[in-house]
Amino acid sequence: MKIKIPNTEIQELLSGKGYEYPKYSTQIMNLANQNAQGTRPRIVGQMSELIQEFGSGSMNEWESWYLNRYPDAIDLATERVFNMVEELKKSIVLIDKKMIREWVEELIVVKTYAGLKFQEAILKKVSAELQVEYRLATPEEEAQGIDGMIGSRFVSIKPITYKTMNELSEHIDVPIIYYEKKKSEIVIEFNI
Structure with missing residues (x-):
């Protein structure tokens, strides 16, 4: 039973x-x-x-x-x-219907986009800090592990955990910008 x-x-x-x-x-x-x-x-x-x-x-x-x-x-x-x-x-x-619609729109459109496309925000922030222009990588550059260009330098953007991975199959010959996603921010480390 x-x-x-x-x-x-x-x-x-x-x-x-x-x-x-x-x-x-x-x-x-x-x-x-x-x-x-x-x-x-x-x-x-x-x-x-x-x-x-x-x-x-x-x-x-x-x-x-x-x-x-x-x-x-x-x-x-x-x-x-x-x-x-x-x-x-x-x-x-x-809370009214208008506010709920704005919240749903922010959640679905803005937060989803920002959460998945934050690399551009990192490129923008670093380039502003260095007072140079930036651009996203072309598909050909992406195939080489490049995520964008800051000034005249190609860069790759990787999570901070990438530093501790010993058995990486890829080799990247450009400066790497490391990031760590926290609850309310992204912390970035770079040396360009």
């Missing part, structure tokens, strides 16, 4: 508590928590370590043990998430 126990039922079986929320409310609270960082270890403790330190015992014993060590954590986390939900409420009334 096979039976399935949904996560919500596991929680209910172990805690004796059942939780019900209106549709979409947990998604909003999760988003608010991500932004507010209400349940980060510095607020509520490192839960994976704490549950190991606790060892074994009932849900009530765990709750008592935890609250003795972090008596204000649930209230602090609640306050942070609540404040962010209030901020989200203020923002949501400002």
